[in-house]
Amino acid sequence: MHPTTLGERPMEASSPQPTSAPLPNGRSAQHKATVRLLGVTESRATVRRLLLGCGVLSSVLYVLVVSLPYEGYSPVSQNVSELLAVGAPTRPLMIVLLVAVYNLLVLALAAGVWVSPGRKRTLRLTALMLGLFAILGAIGGGIFNMDMRGAESTPRGALHPAMTAVMSIPIVLSLIFGAFLHGRRFGLLSLATIVAAAVGGILTAQDVPLLEANLPTPWMGLKERINIYPYMLWVAALALSLWPGRGAGPATGGNPTASP
Numbered sequence: 001m002h003p004t005t006l007g008e009r010p011m012e013a014s015s016p017q018p019t020s021a022p023l024p025n026g027r028s029a030q031h032k033a034t035v036r037l038l039g040v041t042e043s044r045a046t047v048r049r050l051l052l053g054c055g056v057l058s059s060v061l062y063v064l065v066v067s068l069p070y071e072g073y074s075p076v077s078q079n080v081s082e083l084l085a086v087g088a089p090t091r092p093l094m095i096v097l098l099v100a101v102y103n104l105l106v107l108a109l110a111a112g113v114w115v116s117p118g119r120k121r122t123l124r125l126t127a128l129m130l131g132l133f134a135i136l137g138a139i140g141g142g143i144f145n146m147d148m149r150g151a152e153s154t155p156r157g158a159l160h161p162a163m164t165a166v167m168s169i170p171i172v173l174s175l176i177f178g179a180f181l182h183g184r185r186f187g188l189l190s191l192a193t194i195v196a197a198a199v200g201g202i203l204t205a206q207d208v209p210l211l212e213a214n215l216p217t218p219w220m221g222l223k224e225r226i227n228i229y230p231y232m233l234w235v236a237a238l239a240l241s242l243w244p245g246r247g248a249g250p251a252t253g254g255n256p257t258a259s260p
Contacts, residue, residue, distance in 0.1 A: 061102055122181055133171055
């Protein structure tokens with residue numbers, strides 16, 4: 001043995017410095033799959049926002065268009081169908097706004113309701129009724145439009161009341177099915193909308209004989225709008241109630257899973 005010199009210490013083995021090991025291939029693939037899934041989920045949520053936003057826009061467009069006074073037209077004393085009557089100066093504009101644009105927006109809303117998470121059967125029944133309402137609305141406004149006041153009756157004008165009655169069926173059914181999409185408050189809103197629409201419809205029907213006799217109808221337009229506007233409000237409320245991020249479930253509509 002060799003004696004050590006004063007102050008001299010024996011050599012110690014240096015411990016290896018920790019290095020960051022790469023993630024195993026499995027963990028890396030799982031991370032990429034998670035990122036990809038989040039991207040798909042956000043893309044789907046964005047599409048739903050666009051589709052549901054069309055529903056809100058449809059109600060705003062409709063109320064705005066039918067509430068404006070046009071030359072020779074009063075929204076207080078005349079009904080909405082008179083804007084689309086053959087020979088009415090407003091018909092070309094209404095064909096674009098009410099027959100084409102409005103009903104396309106409602107169809108987009110129906111698609112947004114269809115793909116939303118929740119009670120699938122109820123959502124799809126509601127979506128089907130909204131889509132049917134848009135299709136019948138386009139046919140009724142574009143083909144079976146009413147005749148102008150004082151004009152000679154035509155076959156398609158004579159079918160206008162029947163077409164309006166048929167179009168009211170998907171409206172009522174969408175309210176009934178939609179009442180079960182959420183909780184009690186939305187159900188009460190749907191019920192109140194049905195009652196308001198019924199009251200407005202009864203009040204409007206009282207003026208139909210005056211309209212057919214080409215007599216003044218001082219409040220017919222206002223009465224009909226009591227029938228229409230609550231449904232427009234309900235449609236907007238439906239779209240907002242399904243907005244991504246408002247529900248309890250994830251945007252994809254699946255059940256949330258617990259993290260490990």
